Amino acid sequence: MPRLIHLNGPSGIGKSTIAQRYAELRPGVLNLDTDRVVCLIGGWRDTFFETFKAAQVLTVAMAEAHLRTGHDVVMPQLATRVSDVEAFEAAAARAGGEYREIVLTAEKPIALERFAARVASGTNSGVDDVVQGRGGAAVVARIHDQLAAYLPLRPGCVVVRTDGCAPGQTYDEVVAVL
Numbered sequence: 001m002p003r004l005i006h007l008n009g010p011s012g013i014g015k016s017t018i019a020q021r022y023a024e025l026r027p028g029v030l031n032l033d034t035d036r037v038v039c040l041i042g043g044w045r046d047t048f049f050e051t052f053k054a055a056q057v058l059t060v061a062m063a064e065a066h067l068r069t070g071h072d073v074v075m076p077q078l079a080t081r082v083s084d085v086e087a088f089e090a091a092a093a094r095a096g097g098e099y100r101e102i103v104l105t106a107e108k109p110i111a112l113e114r115f116a117a118r119v120a121s122g123t124n125s126g127v128d129d130v131v132q133g134r135g136g137a138a139v140v141a142r143i144h145d146q147l148a149a150y151l152p153l154r155p156g157c158v159v160v161r162t163d164g165c166a167p168g169q170t171y172d173e174v175v176a177v178l
Contacts, residue, residue, distance in 0.1 A: 002067045004092040005178065006085070007076045008157070009104035010143045011131055012115030015076030017167050018104070018174055028071035034059045035076075035127040048130050056084065060091045067095035080146035082153050101157035102174055108144045110163055115140045 005022070007015040016033055023031035038044050038055035063073045079085050085101065092099035106114070116137065119128050131139050151159065158177045162170045 002070050002095065002097040003072045003178070004063055004067060004088060004097055004099045005072060005074045006079070006088055006099065006101045007074065007104060007174070008079050008085075008101055008147075010078065010111045010115070010147060011128065011140050012118045013104045013106060013111055014114070014162055014167055014170055015078075015104055018171050019074045019076040021167075021171050022074045022174070026072065028069075030062070030066045030071065030073045032059055032063055032066070032073050032075045033077070037062075039126050045126075045130065056087070060087050063088065064091040064095045067092060067097040078143065080143065080150045082150070085154070100178060101154060102177060103147065103151065103154075103157050103159045104162050104170065104174075105144075105147065105159060106161065106163045108141060111144050112137050112140055 007019055009015050016035070019031050019033065023029040034052070034055050037059050038048070038052050041051045041054060044051040044055075059075070059077070063075060066073050075088070077088075079088075089099040105111070115128075115131075119132060119136070151157070160170065160173045160177065165173070
């Protein structure tokens with residue numbers, strides 16, 4: 001049964017890194033990053049939130065289509081609202097697949113450090129520029145708090161702590177819970 005593996009968590013926590021490695025090591029797996037999809041839509045920087053909604057619709061449709069081929073989808077995507085996740089769950093179900101949510105998290109100061117390091121490295125997807133323009137660390141801190149409030153609403157999701165872990169260790173933990 002194909003799986004939609006949703007890697008959830010704050011910006012800079014390692015979702016995209018883990019998703020890329022997972023897909024690279026498994027032929028046929030689609031690494032479906034909504035941050036990349038949003039950047040494909042003209043004017044996305046100027047109308048980020050409206051464009052992001054369209055990108056989410058596209059991402060759900062792409063995930064469902066790929067699951068129908070019998071292959072897994074790994075999706076690094078922050079979600080702090082149950083309604084957003086329900087769309088992912090429904091797409092997996094319609095495609096005859098399984099939905100798995102894994103939340104990558106760390107203590108707030110560590111999450112903020114990781115986001116700052118990614119911004120400083122200049123290796124971000126462009127979405128970090130939008131986050132920076134809207135408050136940077138303050139936005140990431142709010143996201144961290146929103147995730148903390150979200151987790152009790154999602155008792156079936158698996159939480160993987162990344163404090164003090166190198167990406168390889170986090171990857172191994174994610175694979176172990178799958």
